[in-house]
Amino acid sequence: MNDISTPPLARKKIANGAEYIESLRGRGLTIWLFGEKVEEPVDHPIIRPSINALARTYDLAVEHPDLASVVSPFTGERVSRFLHICTSAPDLVAQNKMQRRLGQLTGTCFQRCVGQDAFNALYSVTFEIDEQYATPYHARLNAFLTDMHRGNYVVGGAMTDVKGDRGKAPHEQTDPDLFVRIVRRSADGIWIRGAKAHQTGCINSHWMLVMPTMRLGPKDRDWAVVGAVPVDAPGITYIYGRQSCDTRAMEGGSIDPGNVMYGGQEAMVIFDDVFIPNELVFMDGETDFAAMLVQRFTAYHRRSYVCKSGVGDVLIGAAASIAEMNGADAASHVKDKLVEMTHLNETIYGTGIAASHQGFATKSGAFLADDMLANVCKHHVTKLPYDLGRIAQDLAGGLVATLPSEQDFRHPEIGELLKKYLAGRSTFSTEERMRMLRLIENMTLGRNAVGYLTESMHGAGSPQAQRIEIGRAMQLEYKKRLAKALAGITPELNPEEVVEELGGYFGRVFKLSQG
Numbered sequence: 415m416n417d418i419s420t421p422p423l424a425r426k427k428i429a430n431g432a433e434y435i436e437s438l439r440g441r442g443l444t445i446w447l448f449g450e451k452v453e454e455p456v457d458h459p460i461i462r463p464s465i466n467a468l469a470r471t472y473d474l475a476v477e478h479p480d481l482a483s484v485v486s487p488f489t490g491e492r493v494s495r496f497l498h499i500c501t502s503a504p505d506l507v508a509q510n511k512m513q514r515r516l517g518q519l520t521g522t523c524f525q526r527c528v529g530q531d532a533f534n535a536l537y538s539v540t541f542e543i544d545e546q547y548a549t550p551y552h553a554r555l556n557a558f559l560t561d562m563h564r565g566n567y568v569v570g571g572a573m574t575d576v577k578g579d580r581g582k583a584p585h586e587q588t589d590p591d592l593f594v595r596i597v598r599r600s601a602d603g604i605w606i607r608g609a610k611a612h613q614t615g616c617i618n619s620h621w622m623l624v625m626p627t628m629r630l631g632p633k634d635r636d637w638a639v640v641g642a643v644p645v646d647a648p649g650i651t652y653i654y655g656r657q658s659c660d661t662r663a664m665e666g667g668s669i670d671p672g673n674v675m676y677g678g679q680e681a682m683v684i685f686d687d688v689f690i691p692n693e694l695v696f697m698d699g700e701t702d703f704a705a706m707l708v709q710r711f712t713a714y715h716r717r718s719y720v721c722k723s724g725v726g727d728v729l730i731g732a733a734a735s736i737a738e739m740n741g742a743d744a745a746s747h748v749k750d751k752l753v754e755m756t757h758l759n760e761t762i763y764g765t766g767i768a769a770s771h772q773g774f775a776t777k778s779g780a781f782l783a784d785d786m787l788a789n790v791c792k793h794h795v796t797k798l799p800y801d802l803g804r805i806a807q808d809l810a811g812g813l814v815a816t817l818p819s820e821q822d823f824r825h826p827e828i829g830e831l832l833k834k835y836l837a838g839r840s841t842f843s844t845e846e847r848m849r850m851l852r853l854i855e856n857m858t859l860g861r862n863a864v865g866y867l868t869e870s871m872h873g874a875g876s877p878q879a880q881r882i883e884i885g886r887a888m889q890l891e892y893k894k895r896l897a898k899a900l901a902g903i904t905p906e907l908n909p910e911e912v913v914e915e916l917g918g919y920f921g922r923v924f925k926l927s928q929g
């Protein structure tokens with residue numbers, strides 16, 4: 415396949431954060447924010463922190479190549495680990511370690527996991543579609559991946575449709591565009607129409623992988639579409655998502671934003687008859703594989719939420735620091751609350767990393783994370799960051815939500831009054847105390863609460879989606895037999911029967927060798 419990237423995306427491989435930021439310039443995307451078109455997102459004060467967060471993924475790869483990059487099996491050169499297809503459990507684990515580190519370094523969502531997890535899921539699903547239908551998807555995906563590795567590009571994952579009436583399938587909706595669908599086919603390719611909601615880092619990506627959002631039936635054939643689209647493809651409109659306190663980035667100060675350097679990004683993406691050439695189509699009408707794709711994607715993605723334990727490390731540090739600045743750090747309840755925060759945070763990490771350790775090979779050779787443990791990880795994430803945030807706010811005191819503005823703090827008349835009356839422990843300046851309070855506000859009420867709390871709730875599926883998967887995989891009959899044997903209701907378990915039962919989750923639990 416030819417180099418499929420479109421100008422002005424870098425033809426040369428992106429080597430670091432600065433080159434990545436330059437690669438985003440001058441693309442002429444149609445982006446709306448506050449009812450106006452954004453000329454250059456790279457220079458927009460609200461958008462730039464999200465670009466900085468993503469750029470950090472490139473710089474980490476330079477600083478720690480073993481952690482955040484791999485040698486590409488396609489090009490033989492080092493590329494971002496976010497572009498890597500995992501072929502072992504240690505590969506899956508390494509992704510989690512990189513994600514935790516980036517959470518620590520940015521305190522927010524660095525926006526590359528959806529694409530990473532989409533690639534990995536598609537790798538095995540396209541292999542199995544081809545096996546059943548003799549389609550050419552897997553080879554096309556490999557060619558596309560090779561091209562992404564050549565440029566070391568960012569690829570976003572666009573799965574969530576706007577969905578209209580949640581009780582209806584795509585073909586039953588009053589407006590068929592409420593799920594992205596194929597509206598036209600030709601010998602050369604397809605045209606898609608519809609909208610994807612909440613798209614993380616889409617404007618900061620070079621490419622997007624468009625995928626179905628749920629199980630589909632035979633009548634949903636036109637909605638069973640997977641394809642790769644350059645973010646600057648004609649016909650795409652982005653409508654930027656507002657975040658709580660986002661306009662603080664336009665005030666010019668460095669205290670009130672809380673985290674002046676880094677932020678997340680979500681936008682609605684509207685596809686108005688966007689063309690995808692055949693070589694970039696990886697599913698067209700195979701409705702019976704939509705559920706497999708969603709399930710495999712979520713098995714990767716739900717343990718990617720280990721990133722929140724990295725963000726949690728920052729929040730724990732902020733809670734400990736504000737307690738110190740308030741002069742309360744020696745109290746036993748404060749120490750206990752920090753232990754509680756750590757316990758909650760490591761619970762997220764523990765389940766996520768376990769899902770990766772217990773990964774297994776698919777027919778394609780790609781390793782898939784353990785779906786039970788991935789769902790347990792994500793289900794914890796729908797709750798525990800809220801608890802961490804609650805404790806951080808407890809230790810911060812009410813000022814986390816009532817602090818006067820940076821302008822007042824800098825004001826010649828009242829600034830000194832604020833310095834005097836907002837002083838805490840004398841070893842810290844009032845400004846240091848304000849900064850720490852603003853960081854906690856940022857993570858629990860402000861811009862980065864989007865990534866730390868709401869994304870934790872809904873990203874990769876709302877809580878019920880995990881409960882459904884946990885319910886499917888919990889092997890209740892086997893557990894009942896264990897109980898009945900010990901209660902003396904039935905005889906000891908027949909070892910043969912146990913072996914038979916030990917497929918699925920318990921098969922992986924008791925498997926001693928990898929693979």
Ligand SMILES: Cc1cc2nc3c(=O)[nH]c(=O)nc-3n(C[C@H](O)[C@H](O)[C@H](O)COP(=O)(O)OP(=O)(O)OC[C@H]3O[C@@H](n4cnc5c(N)ncnc54)[C@H](O)[C@@H]3O)c2cc1C
Pocket residue numbers: 528571572573574576577580581611612613614615680864865868869872873874875876877878879
């Ligand atoms: C910050 C953030 C970042 C995200 N990033 C991405 C991204 O990069 N790419 C991407 O593809 N998606 C992304 N998502 C989307 C995410 O996957 C969805 O938010 C999630 O799947 C829930 O969908 P929804 O928001 O439409 O909520 P809804 O589906 O409307 O859910 C709302 C509630 O209704 C319930 N519900 C929904 N449908 C039914 C039903 N049929 N029957 C009964 N109850 C139902 C749910 O359980 C939930 O409690 C992101 C979301 C957020 C918040």
